[in-house]
Amino acid sequence: MVIDYASVFQALPGAVALLTPELVFADANLAWLRQAGRSRDQVVGRYLFDAFPGSPRDPAASEVRHLEASLREVLANRKIDMDLQRYDVESAQRPGHWEERYWSVVNAPVFAPDGQIALVIHRVEEVTELLRATSRPDGSLQLEAELFSRMRQLHEINERLRRAHAREREVALALQRAMxxxxxxxxxxxxxxxxxxxxxxxxxxxxxxxxxxxxxxxxxxxxxxxxxxxxxxxxxxxxxxxxxxxxxxxxxxxxxxxxxxxxxxxxxxxxxxxxxxxxxxxxxxxxxxxxxxxxxxxxxxxxxxxxxxxxxxxxxxxxxxxxxxxxxxxxxxxxxxxxxxxxxxxxxxxxxxxxxxxxxxxxxxxxxxxxxxxxxxxxxxxxxxxxxxxxxxxxxxxxxxxxx
CATH class of the missing domain: 3.60.40.10 (PPM-type phosphatase domain)
Structure with missing residues (x-):
């Protein structure tokens, strides 16, 4: 039996996009496009952060930096990187309106026969909906809401650790240059x-x-x-x-x-x-x-x-x-x-x-x-x-x- 991997990719229930080492969209499956609220023509061939720029409400654009850091780490370390990240998205129905979103992100390298990284698998799962479960009158999905709360706390801890590591790195490099x-x-x-x-x-x-x-x-x-x-x-x-x-x-x-x-x-x-x-x-x-x-x-x-x-x-x-x-x-x-x-x-x-x-x-x-x-x-x-x-x-x- 010959497997049609292109059809398998499109039928995957998980949201998956393929990025080049330059972080340009090579492809995205239907689940990813539905979740992102975009058509294939709106993303394929475009640089990731041109297709999805950071929210203007974040002057430091930290959400862009953190997602890019995860992808760069995959390219440098040549291994899978997983994280929980906040990345606000502009509404396709309401241009100029930015919605707070949280995502479970998995980035993984795909190697070419010569050992170089040919693509990066960018799998995302939105977890923002879990937050809304806390407001339901019947209290359903309370466990998921608590889980999301824990994940949000983990995200905040990760943010603090990233800032601390960035400061130490800057000081260490300054000392290195001096010596x-x-x-x-x-x-x-x-x-x-x-x-x-x-x-x-x-x-x-x-x-x-x-x-x-x-x-x-x-x-x-x-x-x-x-x-x-x-x-x-x-x-x-x-x-x-x-x-x-x-x-x-x-x-x-x-x-x-x-x-x-x-x-x-x-x-x-x-x-x-x-x-x-x-x-x-x-x-x-x-x-x-x-x-x-x-x-x-x-x-x-x-x-x-x-x-x-x-x-x-x-x-x-x-x-x-x-x-x-x-x-x-x-x-x-x-x-x-x-x-x-x-x-x-x-x-x-x-x-x-x-x-x-x-x-x-x-x-x-x-x-x-x-x-x-x-x-x-x-x-x-x-x-x-x-x-x-x-x-x-x-x-x-x-x-x-x-x-x-």
């Missing part, structure tokens, strides 16, 4: 740094980057790291570890010793356990890179001839992840003029439902594709544009590009 300024010039060497915060979550402010001019000859240390926590706490820990690694790099014999000392320091910092970091000492006079990694994704060396090398020969557990500290490994590789070194955090390559090897392959492919770019700034922008989707990702991302 991660663009480094000053380091001699004649060219480099670029990028930081992209996570979207739709508090999972921000744990990543850092740093470049330090070493005291012995024409050498610099380049490092990135990632604290496990998030928000203000992660920003504070990040600042401590970044400063400690900068200072240690100035006196360490090499990157392995710098990470070994940093691990001992992390043992004394609450919340620093399992932090990952990688640092590279670049000796421009000898054309050598010496590197060591504490559980971090490997640096990448883009050769002048367009080939790519993963620097993965000196990897050890994250900071303070083992009971007994021990000397960390380090490895050395040669480079030639025109090569480029990239260090980054896992937000650049790790995605839900995707193996990390796939992310590394996408990174190397992007570097090969953009090998003709001649400046670190241009290459950094190209890599970020290729690997970070327009809707953002759920982990923050740091990237350092150094011309060799």
């Amino acid at each position: 991660l300024p663009v480094p000053p010039s380091i001699g004649h060497h060219r480099f670029a740094v990028r930081y992209r915060p996570a979207v739709g979550s508090l999972n921000v402010c744990g990543d850092w980057y740093d470049l330090v001019q070493l005291q012995d000859g024409d050498k610099i240390a380049v490092a990135v790291g990632d604290v496990v926590g998030h928000g203000l706490e992660a920003a504070g820990i990040m600042g401590q570890l970044r400063s400690a690694l900068s200072a240690t790099s100035l006196v360490a014999t090499g990157p392995a010793q710098a990470l070994e000392v940093l691990g001992r320091y992390a043992h004394c910092v609450t919340g620093a356990e399992s932090t990952t970091a990688v640092t590279s000492f670049i000796d421009f006079s000898r054309h050598l890179i010496t590197y060591s990694s504490a559980g971090h994704p490997p640096p990448v060396l883009l050769r002048a001839d367009g080939t790519v090398e993963l620097l993965d020969q000196a990897t050890d557990p994250p900071l303070d992840a083992v009971f007994e500290s021990s000397p960390r490994p380090e490895a050395t590789t040669a480079f030639t003029d025109g090569d480029t070194l990239l260090l980054y955090t896992d937000g650049l390559i790790e995605r839900r439902h995707q193996d990390i090897d796939t992310g590394l392959s996408q990174l190397t492919d992007a570097l090969i594709r953009h090998k003709e770019l001649t400046t670190p700034e241009a290459l950094a922008d190209a890599v970020m544009n290729d690997l970070i989707p327009a809707e953002g990702v759920t982990d923050d991302t740091a990237l350092v590009v150094v011309s060799l």
